[in-house]
Amino acid sequence: MIIDPVDVLKKTTSAHLIPTAVPTSVPGLPPVLPDPIEKQFVGEDxxxxxxxxxxxxxxxxxxxAAMSWRVPVAKRLxxxxTTIITxxxxxxxxxxATGHGTAIHHIRIRHQNDHVPDTYTDVQRQVFWARYVDWSLTTPLLLLDLSLLAGLNGAHMLMAIVADVIMILTGLFAAFGSEGTPQxxxxxxxxxIAYLVIIWHLVINGRAQAxxxxxxxASFFVAIAGFTLVVWTAYPIIWGIADGSRKMSVDGEIIAYAxxxxxxxxxxxxxxxxxxxxxxxxNVDLGGFWSYGLSREGALRLGDDDGA
Known part of the structure; x- marks a missing residue:
């Protein structure tokens, strides 16, 4: 029988010379394969x-809205x-709830190693930007309620509301900020800092005016404003644990904010x-426009003067 040296070489090469594709790992060293992407999305809860x-x-x-129908227009402010807020x-x-008003924030976390190249972990976290749109509209209205209750002047009211909008927008920017940078x-x-400005206007100016x-x-304003500030103080704490450091799941974040x-x-x-x-x-006196409109503003109405 004639032995073909080419066939022998192929068998030897395939059996002994080609390395296997079985991955191996060395204890104490990070894996060579890239880490899987960590997805932090909303769940059923x-x-x-x-x-x-x-x-x-x-x-x-x-x-x-039903409560407002039981009082005159002049007292519905x-x-x-409050109805607009809810x-x-x-x-x-x-x-x-329907899956809108949300975006995916991609975060790349770097892991420094001593003896091998650095490795990275990719995190995709769901951020509900609709929540920030809500807060940017409702929290100024909440402040307006408190400001009218205390009797704040227009200057202090405007500064408190502007500081509130700055607080919400910068919170949104922070939620999408880059990881590992001061941003x-x-x-x-x-x-x-903007939140501290709000506190100053409510605690100092608002309390004095009330x-x-x-x-x-004054007693009612201190109670309801204090309640509001305690609740509002919890928001940045939840943000730091959730969007900030990602130590809280998306479901946990939703429940806490809810x-x-x-x-x-x-x-x-x-x-x-x-x-x-x-x-x-x-009660807040807004004049005739709130109750009667521009067409009757300044007109003599029943009950306005003693001689009417």
Whole structure:
């Protein structure tokens, strides 16, 4: 039998010379293969929470609107503002519950190693930007409620509202900030400074102006403003744990914010409107335009003068 040396060489090469593709690892060294992408998305608990809060905001809006129908137009200012707050929140939660108002923030985390090249971990976290749109509209209205209750002047009211908008927008910028740079926490620091400006206007100026309206109004303002500030202080804490350091899951973030939103909007609104109905000192005189429109502004109305 004739042996073909080419066949022998092929068999020897295939059996002994070609290395196997079985991956190996050395203890103490990071794996050579890239790390899988870590996806931090909303789960079933988060989705259910979004729908529940949407329903609660709709119910609160309907309740506040019904309460406004029981009082004259001249006394509906707080009702109108508070109803708008919960309507905007309901729209925001509907958007988030249906999968809109969200974006994916890609984060690349670098791991430094001593004896081998650095490795990286890619994280994709879901950020609900609809929440920031909600806050940028509703928190100024909440401040407007408190400012009118205290009797703040226009200058202090405007500064508090501007600081509030800055706080929300810089919080949004921080949520999409780059990892490992001063950018992310720089925006967060600006947001915290803006929040301190809001606190200063409410605690110092608001409290002083509320005392002018009487002890009852002052006591109520201190109670409801203090409640609001405690709730609002929890927001940046949750942000730091969730979007900031990503130590909280997206579902946990949604549930935490949901509890705070319920306290800051429906609970706040119900407390304000029920107390306002029992405390005439909290009424705000907006003149004839609010009740009668421009066409009758300045006209003599029944009850305006003694001789009417």
């Amino acid at each position: 988060g989705k259910r929470t979004l729908w529940v809060v949407f329903v609660l905001m709709v119910i609160a809006s309907a309740a506040f 707080y009702h109108v503002i 309507i905007i929140a309901a729209i925001s939660y509907f958007a988030m 992310k926490w720089g925006w967060y620091a600006i947001a915290c 005392k002018v309206k009487g002890d009852k109004v 509890v705070l939103d319920i306290l800051a909007k429906p609970v706040f609104g119900a407390w304000l409107l029920i107390t306002h109905a029992r405390m005439p000192e909290t």
